[in-house]
Amino acid sequence: MSVPAQLRAIHHHMRTAQEHENRDPVVTYYCLLYSMQTGMKLDSKSPECRKFLLKLMDQLETMKKDLADNESITQEVVGNAHIENYALKMFLYADNEDRGGRFHKNMIKSFYTASLLLDVLSVFGELSEENIQHRKYARWKATYIHNCLKNGETPMAGPLAMEDDGSDEFGAEGFSAEGPSHGGSFRGPPSSQNFNHQDPGFGSSSGIGFTPAPGPSGPPPSNYNNINIPPGAFAPANTPADVAPPSGGVQLSAEDFTKAQKYCKYAGSALQYEDVGTAVQNLQKALKLLTTGKE
Numbered sequence: 001m002s003v004p005a006q007l008r009a010i011h012h013h014m015r016t017a018q019e020h021e022n023r024d025p026v027v028t029y030y031c032l033l034y035s036m037q038t039g040m041k042l043d044s045k046s047p048e049c050r051k052f053l054l055k056l057m058d059q060l061e062t063m064k065k066d067l068a069d070n071e072s073i074t075q076e077v078v079g080n081a082h083i084e085n086y087a088l089k090m091f092l093y094a095d096n097e098d099r100g101g102r103f104h105k106n107m108i109k110s111f112y113t114a115s116l117l118l119d120v121l122s123v124f125g126e127l128s129e130e131n132i133q134h135r136k137y138a139r140w141k142a143t144y145i146h147n148c149l150k151n152g153e154t155p156m157a158g159p160l161a162m163e164d165d166g167s168d169e170f171g172a173e174g175f176s177a178e179g180p181s182h183g184g185s186f187r188g189p190p191s192s193q194n195f196n197h198q199d200p201g202f203g204s205s206s207g208i209g210f211t212p213a214p215g216p217s218g219p220p221p222s223n224y225n226n227i228n229i230p231p232g233a234f235a236p237a238n239t240p241a242d243v244a245p246p247s248g249g250v251q252l253s254a255e256d257f258t259k260a261q262k263y264c265k266y267a268g269s270a271l272q273y274e275d276v277g278t279a280v281q282n283l284q285k286a287l288k289l290l291t292t293g294k295e
Contacts, residue, residue, distance in 0.1 A: 001014070001052060001055055001056070001059075002052075003052065004043075004046075004048045004049050004052050006042060006043040006046060006048070006049050007035075007038075007039045007042050007043060007049060007052065009038065009042060010034075010035040010038050010039055010042075012112075012116055013031050013034055013035045013038075013116055013119065013120065014031070014032070014035050016031050016113060016116050016117070017029075017031035017032045017035065024086070025063065025067055025070075026067075026070065026072040026073065026079065026082050026083070027082075027083065027086060027117070028063070029060070029063050029064075029067065029073060030079065030083050030120050030123060031116075031117075031120055032056060032059060032060055032063070033060060033120075033123050034119060034120040034122065034123050035056065036053060036056045036057060036060060037123060039052070039053050039056070040053060072269075075265075076124060077262050077265055077266075078265055078269060079124070080121065080124040081265060081266045081269035081270075082269055083117055083120055083121055083124075084121055084131070085266075085269050085270055085275065085278065086117060087113075087114045087117035087118050087120075087121070087134075088114070088134075088278075089275070090110045090111075090113050090114035090117065091110075091111070091114040091134060091138055093107070093110050094107045094108075094110035094111040094114065094138070094141070094142075095111075097110075098111075098141065098145070098155075098157055098158060099157055099158045099159075100157070101157040103145055103148070103149060103154075103155050107145070108142050108145050108146050108149075109142075111138045111139070111141050111142035111145070112138065112139065112142040114134070114135075114138045115134075115135045115136075115138040115139040115142070118131050118132075118134060118135035118138070119135065137159075141160075144160075250291065250292065250293045251293065252289075252290065252293055256289055256290075256293060259286075259289060259295070260286040260289050260290050263282040263283065263285045263286035263289070264282070264283065264286050266278070266282040267279040267280075267282040267283045267286070270282065
């Protein structure tokens with residue numbers, strides 16, 4: 001579907017949805033859901049936008065029926081974990097390439113795709129501060145590296161300080177399939193805020209306002225089939241020094257059990273991508289909660 005000019009802010013999310021139709025329908029579904037929700041806020045009254053959004057709703061309803069057996073669609077917490085893990089997989093691939101000084105179009109697009117998928121997480125509720133920072137850094141890095149290569153310059157590898165210009169939409173409007181355009185808002189390696197490369201926490205889940213629909217999960221898109229990520233490379237698990245065994249005095253609430261369940265589901269989703277580090281970390285969180293009553 002052609003995106004109306006009034007809804008240009010969702011153009012790249014729609015493109016990402018299209019690119020994943022065969023690779024990962026769950027990603028496609030949530031990108032479309034994000035696009036619909038955002039489009040409704042931008043312009044739901046003009047004839048052109050109204051027609052576009054109605055078609056988008058029909059497409060979502062069709063997908064929901066076709067993918068009705070997928071837990072990532074029927075269970076919000078699983079869908080949240082699926083999209084977050086996928087986004088972080090893209091981020092990790094690009095970040096590893098960046099730290100290794102391997103600059104190319106595929107890593108630029110991976111940074112930018114990660115930032116778009118972190119946008120999409122907002123359908124589940126407010127983003128965690130860590131994911132907000134990862135989104136900002138990924139978009140900024142994509143613009144910076146693209147501009148350097150475009151100008152025949154060698155980018156500086158690894159985490160750099162970012163200049164906070166009050167916006168985390170680095171080059172979003174001018175980003176092509178190959179990377180952001182030179183019209184992005186990057187203003188050179190800044191100095192005000194150091195990016196803290198730590199494991200992002202999973203955002204909380206709240207109502208998404210639209211019942212999801214499933215699709216087979218799997219590794220990142222075919223563009224990234226050659227990714228070789230060492231287990232746990234993204235961040236070391238925060239191992240509780242000594243998790244005390246149940247003392248019999250620990251009183252767990254219904255909310256504690258729900259949280260522990262979520263951590264276990266996050267771990268299961270991470271294992272689908274062979275992401276041992278994230279799986280271990282979430283299992284440790286569940287264990288600590290169940291044995292101490294504290295997170």
